[in-house]
Amino acid sequence: MQKQLQQITTNMQLEEHYLTLEKALLALYFHKNCTTKSLAHTTDLPIPLVSAMKKEFAKQGWGKHSLTKKGQLAISEYFQLSGADATLYLQLTTDDAFRTEWITQNTRELSAIYNARPTADVAIDQAKCTVETALKRALLALDYTMLLNKRILCLGDDDFISIALAFLLNKIAPHSTTQIVVLDIDKRVLSMINKIAKDYELPIKTVYYNVQDPLPKTYTHQFDCVYTDTPYTLIGAQLFLSRAMNALKPEAMRHVFFSYAKRSYQKQWQLQQSLYAMGFVIDSIRYDINTYEGAQILGAKSQLFVLQTTEQMTPYIPNHLMFTRPIYTGEIDQKTVVYRCIHCQHALTVGVGYQYTTIAQLQSNGCPNCANKKFAQMKRIVQKTHFQHIVGHHILLELHDCNVALLNDVQRIKTIMCQAAEKAKAMVVTEHFHHFSPYGISGVVIIQESHLTIHTWPEYGYAAIDIFTCSSKLDLQEAVQFITKKFNAGNVTQHYLHRGK
Template identity: 85%
Template sequence: MQKQLQKITTDMQLEEHFLTLEKALLALYFHKNCTTKSLAYITNLPVPIVSAMKKEFAKQGWGKHSLTKKGQLAISQYFQLSGADAKLYLQLTTNDAFRTEWIKQNKSELNIIYETRPTADVAIDQAKCTVETALKRALLALDYTMLLNKRILCLGDDDFISIALAFILKKIAPHSTTQIVVLDIDRRILCMISEIAQKYELPIKTDYYNVQEPLPKTYAHHFDCVYTDTPYTLIGAQLFLSRAINALKPEAMRHVFFSYSKRSYQKQWQLQQSLHAMGFVIDSIKYDINTYEGAQILGATSSLFVLQTTDQMTPYIPNQRKFMRPIYTGEIERKSVVYQCINCQHSLTVGAHHQYTTIVQLQSSGCPICKNKKFLQIKRTVQKTQFQHALGHHILLELHDCDVALLKDVQRIKTIMSQAAHKAKATIVNEHFHHFSPHGVSGVVIIQESHLTIHTWPEYGYAAIDVFTCSSKLDLQEAVKHITEQFNAGNATQHYVHRGK
């Protein structure tokens, strides 16, 4: 059936992937009857496209506004819906009040399992989410048509999202062929999930994996969606998401449900720049889903990004070799906190390389002098590793609507670029510029601190310029200002990139 859906997508020249057709067919199956307008609302497609889609369904003999017996059988077999609870599916996907109540009623069933989770290992940025959070996250797979007849990866799973996914799956479609895989560095997590899966006959497979190693070929381009709650560092998030890209099937419209701690606006901007560079579309950001048990570093909450893949996915970090840089908070930001016992005033330092690495451990053990379990924070220090400092500063300058005659003048361009280097207070080492036939100029000014480069397209009135330095003392903006003015650009944009950070 998937080949038929792919052919319909091609025949319709549908920009959306065939997964949109799956969503439409599931709606027809569970709702029994769908008007064109209601199906357009469900699939987020324009009415004319939905109308054309229905005609294609009718050509296959599946039905138009409602499914034929042939259509019901085809969809039931494709999604393995034998014994499916249609009423529950509809209520969970269309009724927010029911969904909230259903979570409240069912979380007690999972509480027994979740209470047995291993203690959080803060050295690898673990923080256990609540049962309610796990169910809310798992239900997102249902919302985005990523639960039935799919392959789901939990990349790190101290939150036991795999258990919540399997729990919901058994309630809705007990005979589904959905496969859930857990990859984690913590063998305690893997062992416990494996035991639970075996005991309750859940479709979960577990395997040891250190995300700093390349993703094994067994799991490459294998999954429809990925769940991941990454380290609290930007580089940690970039690495986990890069591995997620490697794991997802190459077609567009796959999903990553990505949880990340709330950060400053500047750090959120850096994160979103990374998401854009990798090719993700941010479908939505959920601020009311993630809550954690005793996670002070997170403020007990985090954001959940629903990311959608495109045809231009590029991992931020390649999958060819082991990633050697530190990725966890404790490695990058070495924190130590001095606490004072409120009873006897005895002071202790908590942090890496100390007897107690977390305040939770100290509170559990109690003051070594009087056994009191209440403490007052006295002092907090943070030492960042050198990886936090950029090795280079890079401006990508885009100049549109420039003086066309100037874009062809190799000598004038050479002069402008040399002057720009001087204005930045750089030391010029060498210069080389070349005029191409019939038009276009490329050139480089090698400076002691790095380089300035240019390539022009006179036929488009456009110039692409790089200004790069490994010295924080140069005034790059003076160079950019001079270049922009001299080329008389009608439209200039620049992108600032920290290199080696």
């Protein structure tokens, strides 16, 4: 059936992908009858496209406004819906009040399992989410048509999202062929999930995996969606998302449900720049889902990004080599806190590498001298690793609608680029420019602090310019403004990158 859906996508010249057709077919299956307007709302497609889609369904013999018996059988087999609870599916996807009550009821049912989870290992940025959060995250797979007849990866699962997913799956479609795989570095977590999966006959497979190693070929390009709650560092998020990208099927509109600590506007901008550079589309950012138990560093909350893949996916970190840089908060921001016992005045240091990594652990065990459980903070030290140092500043300048004659004049371009370097107060070392036949110029100005480069396409009125420096003292914007003015560009964009961070 997947090939038929792909063919329909081609016939319709549909940009969205055949997964949109899956969403429409599930709506027809469970709702029994759907108007063109309601399907447009469900699929986010314009009404003319929905009409064309329904005609294509009718050509296959599946029905138009409602499914034929052939259509019902085909969809039931494709999504493995034998024994599915249609009422529950409809209520969870259309009734917000019922959905809230369902989460409350099932939170009580799962609490015993979740309360027995291993303690959080703060050295690898673990923070256990609440049962309610786990169920809300699981329901996202239902909302985005990623639950039925899919392969789901949980990349790092101290939150036990795999358990919530399998639990939801059994409630809605107990005979579904959906597979859930957990890759995690914490053997305690893997052991407990594995035991629960066996005891409750859940479709979960657990595998030990260190995300700093390349993703095994067995799991490359195999999954429809990925759940990941990454370390609280930018580089940690970039690494986990790169591995998630390697795990997803190489098609557009696959999903990553990505949880990450809410940060300052500057750090949020850096994160979203990374997501854009990797080729992700941010479908939504949810602030009403993630709540954690005792996660003071997060304020007990975090944001959840719903990411969609595109045809332009590029992992930030390649999969063929082991990644050796620190990725966890305790490695990058090496924090130690000295506490004093209120009763006997004994001083203890808490942090990664010491007997107690958190104050909660110290309070639980009590003072080793007198067993008192109350402490006062004396001193707090945070030391950043040298990996946070920026070694280069890089501006990517896009000039459109430029003076066409200028774009093919090698002497004038050489003069402008050398003058731009001087405007930035850089020291020019040498330069080289080449005029291609019949048109187009490439050139470089080597400066003591790095370089400026240019490539022109006169036939498009376009020039691509890079300004790169290892010095923070140069005035790069002076160079940008000078170049923009001289090329008489009608449309200018620039991207700023930190290099070596």
